[in-house]
Amino acid sequence: MFATCVDDVRTTVACRLLIVSDILLYREGVARALEQAGGFVVAGTRDGRVAALAPGALASGEPYDVVLLDVSRPDALALAATLRAHAPGVPVVGFGVGGGESEALACIEAGLVGFVGREATIEELAATVRRAVAGEVRCSPRLVARLCERVATLSHAHPPANDAPLTQREGQVAELIAQGLSNKEIALALGIGPATVKNHVHNILEKLHVARRGAIGVRL
Known part of the structure; x- marks a missing residue:
């Protein structure tokens, strides 16, 4: 209670x-x-x-x-x-x-x-x-106004119907990002290079239509 x-x-x-x-x-x-x-x-x-x-x-x-x-x-x-x-x-x-x-x-x-x-x-x-x-x-009141603008923007956003799903590797990277790991930590966990992780992160943000890493966990 x-x-x-x-x-x-x-x-x-x-x-x-x-x-x-x-x-x-x-x-x-x-x-x-x-x-x-x-x-x-x-x-x-x-x-x-x-x-x-x-x-x-x-x-x-x-x-x-x-x-x-x-x-x-x-x-x-x-x-x-x-x-x-x-x-x-x-x-x-x-x-x-x-x-x-x-x-x-x-x-x-x-x-x-x-x-x-x-x-x-x-x-x-x-x-x-x-x-x-x-x-x-x-x-x-100013923040409420910004929230109203954000909701209006989202309500008019129509992502393409043929959005590509995350690949298996992108899904692994996304899960680790949602857990709060840095690019370096993800690279060590998956045995890949930091530059490769950076590319995966860029693709994930585009596919999930989010601008911040912190929003990736919400969209999974």
Whole structure:
């Protein structure tokens, strides 16, 4: 059961959190601060680098209601998409997001249901988590306008009917990208050269009609 809290309305059920970040200090600091804020129980913390290599581990262990993801880590949005695939129905909230609109749109495209910037306070993060659990997302009017433009653009986009499917190798590369691996790590895993991986990534982006690596996991 989720702990819903919007503004000053609180329930007696604590919201169980999983915190994912590469930096131990961030994980411990955010965990302690949110527990002190009240209404939250940290069910676990994970190193984002380990989670990217073994995302299934995030879906095991003690159950949790919300994942807090450090979005400042490389390929964090790809990890968010992979996490949603392994733990469907669990909302993902990002922290450490850059201040630009493009970063906010990228978070939304990756499936985050809430996010706060690098200058946000613990109180703002707690409020964002509570709103996300309640099914609400707080956006600026300008960002809402950009989202409307994006939806309108997508609704008028008609990819060619004869799009070529991913080859077996491209599918392998795409799966590893969705797990957050870099081109160098993919090359080592598949025994191919980095330049070959780069070519595969270019073909995958074209075939899936996406512009960012972080969106590949969403389209698989």
